[in-house]
Amino acid sequence: MSKSVSKRDRKEKFKFRVEFPDYTVDQVETATDNTYMLPDVGEEATINYNGEEVTINVQNLIDIRKLGFGNYGSVMLAEVQNHRDIKMAVKRLGLMPSTNNLADYTATTDLKTIRAVGSCNFPHVIRFYAGLIDKKESQVVICMEACDTSMEKFYTTMHKIKETKHIDILLKRMINHIVDALQFLKSKGILHRDVKPSNILIKQNPVIFKICDFGISGQLTNSVAHTMMKGTQVYLAPERIDASQAPEGYGIRSDMWALGLSTLEIATGQHPFAKMNALGIMSAIMTWVPEPPSNLSSELQKLVICLLRIKQAERPATYDDIQISPAMKSLPTEITSGETEMVKNVIANIPDIPDDY
Ligand SMILES: Nc1ncnc2c1ncn2[C@@H]1O[C@H](COP(=O)(O)OP(=O)(O)OP(=O)(O)O)[C@@H](O)[C@H]1O
Ligand SMILES: [Mg+2]
Numbered sequence: 001m002s003k004s005v006s007k008r009d010r011k012e013k014f015k016f017r018v019e020f021p022d023y024t025v026d027q028v029e030t031a032t033d034n035t036y037m038l039p040d041v042g043e044e045a046t047i048n049y050n051g052e053e054v055t056i057n058v059q060n061l062i063d064i065r066k067l068g069f070g071n072y073g074s075v076m077l078a079e080v081q082n083h084r085d086i087k088m089a090v091k092r093l094g095l096m097p098s099t100n101n102l103a104d105y106t107a108t109t110d111l112k113t114i115r116a117v118g119s120c121n122f123p124h125v126i127r128f129y130a131g132l133i134d135k136k137e138s139q140v141v142i143c144m145e146a147c148d149t150s151m152e153k154f155y156t157t158m159h160k161i162k163e164t165k166h167i168d169i170l171l172k173r174m175i176n177h178i179v180d181a182l183q184f185l186k187s188k189g190i191l192h193r194d195v196k197p198s199n200i201l202i203k204q205n206p207v208i209f210k211i212c213d214f215g216i217s218g219q220l221t222n223s224v225a226h227t228m229m230k231g232t233q234v235y236l237a238p239e240r241i242d243a244s245q246a247p248e249g250y251g252i253r254s255d256m257w258a259l260g261l262s263t264l265e266i267a268t269g270q271h272p273f274a275k276m277n278a279l280g281i282m283s284a285i286m287t288w289v290p291e292p293p294s295n296l297s298s299e300l301q302k303l304v305i306c307l308l309r310i311k312q313a314e315r316p317a318t319y320d321d322i323q324i325s326p327a328m329k330s331l332p333t334e335i336t337s338g339e340t341e342m343v344k345n346v347i348a349n350i351p352d353i354p355d356d357y
Helices: 003-012 102-118 151-160 167-187 217-221 224-230 252-268 278-284 298-307 319-323 337-349
Strands: 017-019 035-037 044-049 052-057 061-070 073-080 083-094 128-134 139-144 200-204 207-211
Touching: 044 128, 052 083, 052 128, 061 083, 102 128, 102 139, 151 200, 151 252, 151 337, 167 200, 167 207, 167 252, 167 298, 167 319, 167 337, 200 337, 207 337, 252 298
Parallel strands: none
Antiparallel strands: 017 035, 044 052, 061 073, 073 083, 083 139, 128 139, 200 207
């Protein structure tokens, strides 16, 4: 064996080989074996935090409190040692050497995608600071902008304390901001594929909605097989359940479906298929006629119904079509004091997550 080859082999040992499907192609999902390298991910990174360059190390992240817990690990609010003013959300994902491990794929694809667009400073896309590797814990560590909470937690408390007076305008605001984000992602060749209340984050001052976990994670976490395995709620559009319905494949209209479903879930306080099993959902989804609650304005009800049309060709053709719909036209440009008060009150009532949860 030549000297140069063995040198390269040694170098290879310190790179993480990851499997990463191409997420820019608008087509029916198929298994893919594209592989990518993340040679530049290490224990340390220099980040730009509000214009200031700061070097962070995985050992210097100090947990403040738990922000949430997903299928692949926890998300903590953390600060940086010696830079106590820097607060960020730190998501840890298991990095397993086995290519058969779903968490392994998600960890790496999440990082690659968030890095590609999260650094663009787009207001409705969660800002990405750095991706690190914690070798001791065998984890990918994603450092991102921290929001106050997710819409999943928000709506649970909102219904519990019955703080729904300004729900119509708040949901219109959410759709306006998230459609803006999805349009931006699309301009970068990315479909979200995992739109759901837990991936829509909210900040209260000023009220703003941001999308997170964009990219390919949906290909795995929201696939029919995996969702049935997990037995959790489904945000898959009908054409993703029965691909023969849509020879043109997965496109922005499947993300529109998931946004419509999320809006309905937030408005009613429960996922429309919450009480069904996977098989029930799969048949119901093909004939379903959604009924938005009467406390939503007629223009928002119409928009939600339009986003949830079973045939994707009957959903809006473009994101612009949504932005110029009567529901969006009725939305005041400036955030109203009603929205601000409502958001503040709901967030103040969200219970803390115990550290041992
Ligand atoms: N940047 C962030 N700022 C504030 N809270 C966050 C942030 N990122 C995630 N969270 C919280 O952490 C929770 C867990 O997020 P995570 O993405 O790991 O899982 P999930 O979206 O709930 O489900 P899944 O595992 O299917 O992706 C979210 O529901 C949210 O409440
Ligand atoms: Mg998420």
